[in-house]
Amino acid sequence: MQVDFRWCKFQQLQLLELHSIFALRQQVFIVEQQSIYTDIDGQDPASWHLLLETADKVLLGYARLRADRALGCYKFERILLAEPARGTGLAGQLMQQLLDKAAQLGEYRLLKLSAQNHLQGFYAKWDFVAMGQEYDDGGILHRDMQRVL
Known part of the structure; x- marks a missing residue:
């Protein structure tokens, strides 16, 4: 499967790309995992967006990278793969893209x-270490989880 990774700031996203991201x-998070939460949280405009697309621009994966100045760190957020991309090794490539960026x-x-x-x-394979207690x-x-570059 031929895929491309592409980084964009929010302002660079086309409307149809933004629609694909939110969809x-x-x-993944709300329908498949039945997790009711506020996905559009106001953080997208200040974030970098990683799109994993097929040659014909079908979105297969996504992640958000955000600087958290209050905590002095980068946050990896909204990391996901569409069902057809799971089990293909693309999750590891997505993580490597996040680390590189x-x-x-x-x-x-x-x-x-x-x-x-x-x-x-999975995240432990990328040297992330669990911190604190689990939460709902x-x-x-x-x-x-956290790690140092």
């Missing part, structure tokens, strides 16, 4: 994410 996030931006060395409990092992986020147990 995929809704499909954070290193390129270079403002912070600390990286944080909120991992669904069943994905902690939209009906799904999560745990904060």
Whole structure:
């Protein structure tokens, strides 16, 4: 499967791309995982957006990278793959893209994410370490994880 990764700031996204992003996030997090939460949280305009697309521009994966100045870190958020892309190795490529972009931006060395409990092992492969207690986020147990570049 031929795919392309592309980084965009919010203002660079076309309306149909933004629609595809919100539709995929809704499909995965709200419909498939039945997690009722406020997906459009006001953080998208200040974030970098990673799009994983087929050659004909079908969105297969997505992640958001956001600088959190209050915590002095970058946050990896809304990391997902569409169902046809799961189990293909693209999740690892998505993570590598996130790590590379954070290193390129270079403002912070600390990286944080909120991992669904069943994905902690995946993120641990990328040197993320669980921190604190697990918590319910939209009906799904999560745990904060972090690592240093």
